[in-house]
Amino acid sequence: MSAAAIASRVARPVRTHLDWLESEAIHILREVAGQCQNPALLFSGGKDSSVLLRLAEKAFRPGRIPFPLLHIDTGHNFPEVLEFRDRRAEGLGARLVVRSVEESIRRGTVRLRSQSDSRNAAQSVTLLEAIAELSFDAAIGGARRDEEKARAKERVFSFRDEFGQWNPRDQRPELWSLYNARVRPGEHVRVFPISNWTELEVWQYIAREGIELPSLYFAHRRPVVRRHGLLVPVTPLTPPRAGEAVEELSVRFRTVGDISCTCPVESTAGDAEAVVAETVSVRLTERGATRMDDQTSEVSMERRKREGYF
Amino acid sequence: MSLAGDLERSVLAGAERGVLRFVAAGSVDDGKSTLIGRLLYDSRAILEDQLAALERASLRRGAAGIDLSLLTDGLEAEREQGITIDVAYRYFATPRRKFIIADTPGHEQYTRNMATGASTADALVLLVDARKGVVTQTRRHLVLAQMLGIRRAIAFVNKMDLVGYAQDAYERAVEEMRSFAAPLGFETLEAMPGSALRGDMVAARGGSLGWFTGPTLLERLETLESGAEEAAAGPMRFPVQLVSRPHGGAARGYMGRLESGFLLAGEEVAVYPGGRRTRIRGIRGVAGEREIAVAGDSVTVVLADDLDIGRGDLIADAGAPPREARSLDAMLVWFDAEPLRPGTRLLAQHASRRAPACVSEIVARLDVNTLQERSPDGPASANDILRVRLSLQAPLFVDSYRDVRATGAFILIDEATNRTVGAGMVS
Ligand SMILES: Nc1nc2c(ncn2[C@@H]2O[C@H](COP(=O)(O)OP(=O)(O)OP(=O)(O)O)[C@@H](O)[C@H]2O)c(=O)[nH]1
Numbered sequence: 001m002s003a004a005a006i007a008s009r010v011a012r013p014v015r016t017h018l019d020w021l022e023s024e025a026i027h028i029l030r031e032v033a034g035q036c037q038n039p040a041l042l043f044s045g046g047k048d049s050s051v052l053l054r055l056a057e058k059a060f061r062p063g064r065i066p067f068p069l070l071h072i073d074t075g076h077n078f079p080e081v082l083e084f085r086d087r088r089a090e091g092l093g094a095r096l097v098v099r100s101v102e103e104s105i106r107r108g109t110v111r112l113r114s115q116s117d118s119r120n121a122a123q124s125v126t127l128l129e130a131i132a133e134l135s136f137d138a139a140i141g142g143a144r145r146d147e148e149k150a151r152a153k154e155r156v157f158s159f160r161d162e163f164g165q166w167n168p169r170d171q172r173p174e175l176w177s178l179y180n181a182r183v184r185p186g187e188h189v190r191v192f193p194i195s196n197w198t199e200l201e202v203w204q205y206i207a208r209e210g211i212e213l214p215s216l217y218f219a220h221r222r223p224v225v226r227r228h229g230l231l232v233p234v235t236p237l238t239p240p241r242a243g244e245a246v247e248e249l250s251v252r253f254r255t256v257g258d259i260s261c262t263c264p265v266e267s268t269a270g271d272a273e274a275v276v277a278e279t280v281s282v283r284l285t286e287r288g289a290t291r292m293d294d295q296t297s298e299v300s301m302e303r304r305k306r307e308g309y310f
Numbered sequence: 311m312s313l314a315g316d317l318e319r320s321v322l323a324g325a326e327r328g329v330l331r332f333v334a335a336g337s338v339d340d341g342k343s344t345l346i347g348r349l350l351y352d353s354r355a356i357l358e359d360q361l362a363a364l365e366r367a368s369l370r371r372g373a374a375g376i377d378l379s380l381l382t383d384g385l386e387a388e389r390e391q392g393i394t395i396d397v398a399y400r401y402f403a404t405p406r407r408k409f410i411i412a413d414t415p416g417h418e419q420y421t422r423n424m425a426t427g428a429s430t431a432d433a434l435v436l437l438v439d440a441r442k443g444v445v446t447q448t449r450r451h452l453v454l455a456q457m458l459g460i461r462r463a464i465a466f467v468n469k470m471d472l473v474g475y476a477q478d479a480y481e482r483a484v485e486e487m488r489s490f491a492a493p494l495g496f497e498t499l500e501a502m503p504g505s506a507l508r509g510d511m512v513a514a515r516g517g518s519l520g521w522f523t524g525p526t527l528l529e530r531l532e533t534l535e536s537g538a539e540e541a542a543a544g545p546m547r548f549p550v551q552l553v554s555r556p557h558g559g560a561a562r563g564y565m566g567r568l569e570s571g572f573l574l575a576g577e578e579v580a581v582y583p584g585g586r587r588t589r590i591r592g593i594r595g596v597a598g599e600r601e602i603a604v605a606g607d608s609v610t611v612v613l614a615d616d617l618d619i620g621r622g623d624l625i626a627d628a629g630a631p632p633r634e635a636r637s638l639d640a641m642l643v644w645f646d647a648e649p650l651r652p653g654t655r656l657l658a659q660h661a662s663r664r665a666p667a668c669v670s671e672i673v674a675r676l677d678v679n680t681l682q683e684r685s686p687d688g689p690a691s692a693n694d695i696l697r698v699r700l701s702l703q704a705p706l707f708v709d710s711y712r713d714v715r716a717t718g719a720f721i722l723i724d725e726a727t728n729r730t731v732g733a734g735m736v737s
């Protein structure tokens with residue numbers, strides 16, 4: 001009897017859309033391990049990188065994740081996210097490398113106009129310095145094509161030249177799932193295993209897998225002010241401006257980045273299932289609802305990406 | 311329209327809708343990006359802030375209304391020049407289905423990016439300008455789509471508003487398209503008229519094409535066969551990506567993605583190179599031990615015998631083995647600005663294996679206008695579609711691309727620059 005004939009008699013597991021995405025991401029992660037000499041996985045403690053970490057766990061089971069985790073600390077992170085980051089890395093027995101924008105400022109490679117300036121863009125400098133210092137030839141990130149129109153254009157294996165620059169006009173053709181991760185010394189690739197996932201699918205996966213996240217991803221009460229249609233969290237770094245009324249609302253974060261540019265949204269979702277339900281009916285994009293830095297110009301994400309941002 | 315509400319209900323009910331990946335292709339300015347924008351806009355897949363940004367960007371460019379092509383033309387250079395340079399991927403869902411869309415460039419110069427978008431698509435949406443009909447780039451994209459294994463094509467005869475919605479203009483364009491594409495052998499080849507700009511026949515019928523009785527593009531896309539089952543029907547092919555050597559006595563496992571067919575515990579398999587026979591002792595899925603894996607599943611395979619297997623090896627159906635090839639006849643799309651000359655040495659990447667390769671002969675160049683294969687007059691240049699003969703320094707274990715996509719496809723890498731310079735399909 002042929003394999004296909006036997007197969008038709010065995011109960012076939014149904015492959016859902018999430019299974020398909022998971023399988024693709026695992027294939028990509030294994031290609032990184034197979035092709036690259038010295039990769040790192042960018043792990044910030046945020047939801048996308050937590051999904052990435054779970055995928056990496058599954059990809060290499062029962063072995064350990066065969067690369068270190070790298071976090072670029074802007075110095076403006078939510079403390080509970082850093083605490084979560086450290087706890088997750090320790091739980092996995094993974095090596096966590098942290099490089100901070102603060103060090104780059106001390107070295108003089110990052111210059112900010114003021115201490116409270118957003119350090120989001122400055123991360124690119126520190127990231128490229130870390131990649132050079134530790135000779136990484138691949139940096140795996142949790143960016144998704146549905147986040148932003150420049151990201152919608154990016155390859156899964158995205159080449160960076162010796163200056164860490166992305167050239168969107170001349171990307172390597174990427175056919176089928178034949179990924180080309182070859183680089184010369186000093187160059188690297190960025191790899192995005194969850195390129196094809198949407199925000200909704202990320203939350204469905206978090207719910208399905210029971211992935212733990214920092215508590216600020218779920219509804220909690222927090223003082224905020226309304227500014228340019230966003231809810232700006234009131235923190236020592238982002239104090240209310242004159243004339244702004246501070247309100248305490250039930251909110252959650254859709255993305256968690258630098259404190260100085262990440263805003264929560266109103267929400268009553270206390271767990272991942274509830275977030276899924278809210279996500280199906282959102283009216284604003286993830287970045288549109290939450291990021292102050294993306295709104296400065298039509299092409300701000302592309303420009304930052306060209307300079308080495310993830 | 312309560313599309314969003316229906317979608318919400320179906321997602322929350324956990325309904326699994328299946329995925330269709332399609333590519334929008336066709337000549338320069340025929341309206342691919344506008345069509346994709348229209349599809350997203352009319353199916354309420356655009357959120358409020360995207361819409362506001364779109365309005366601002368359109369205004370800045372002096373457009374009278376919203377320029378829907380800006381939804382996918384996301385790069386600065388694309389927006390400045392009003393053209394698409396690289397493929398954009400967009401995701402949207404209706405209650406019936408999820409879609410992954412690749413919007414590709416029409417310019418010949420960016421054929422590599424069109425091929426990138428088409429290589430993973432189940433279906434082709436081919437744009438044809440009702441005024442211009444089928445032009446060289448339309449033909450090139452039809453040929454490439456067919457070569458890349460897309461079996462279902464829908465020609466959207468666009469800009470009907472510019473020909474007064476006249477049926478004879480539509481029929482002329484369809485006739486041209488059909489007479490060219492018929493010999494290519496698509497499984498299904500359909501056509502419909504419409505206007506991406508005005509929205510006729512995209513998600514809604516509009517009021518101007520009363521003589522057309524077929525479904526709208528969206529209705530058609532929602533019911534098109536996806537081809538997801540095709541890979542499962544092929545012979546078993548499992549390229550090894552990594553070897554897991556767990557500590558503490560657990561058996562060695564071979565990690566990879568099943569690219570074709572089924573994998574069953576207990577089944578006899580052959581391992582290449584060498585063709586040594588063994589049995590599948592166990593299959594570890596991401597959620598634990600399992601009896602069976604289906605094409606597309608990333609799993610870890612444990613074999614009954616202790617063989618020396620590493621990355622790049624292929625575990626395959628013992629009864630339907632791949633072909634051991636030291637030389638290959640293949641169709642090749644050349645991407646690089648550097649011309650391809652016979653004798654050029656490159657690196658072939660095939661499944662999880664790489665082998666030094668030499669393009670020993672350029673047998674023919676395909677004339678995309680006539681579908682004639684001509685003997686090459688000198689080196690091949692970028693975007694040429696070629697029939698070539700490759701000699702390989704070490705054998706590859708291949709199938710014809712028609713039979714098994716994953717083991718019939720390869721890319722060529724220039725070892726000096728590391729650029730991906732060509733994509734090949736084994737004949
Ligand atoms: N009148 C009319 N104009 C259209 C229609 N569809 C697109 N256009 C216009 O045609 C021009 C080109 O449209 P695009 O969508 O950018 O074309 P494209 O096929 O994506 O072009 P490339 O990606 O650069 O190959 C734009 O000015 C559109 O507004 C239509 O149905 N009717």
Ligand SMILES: [Mg+2]
Pocket residue numbers: 342343344379383393394413414415416
């Ligand atoms: Mg376009």
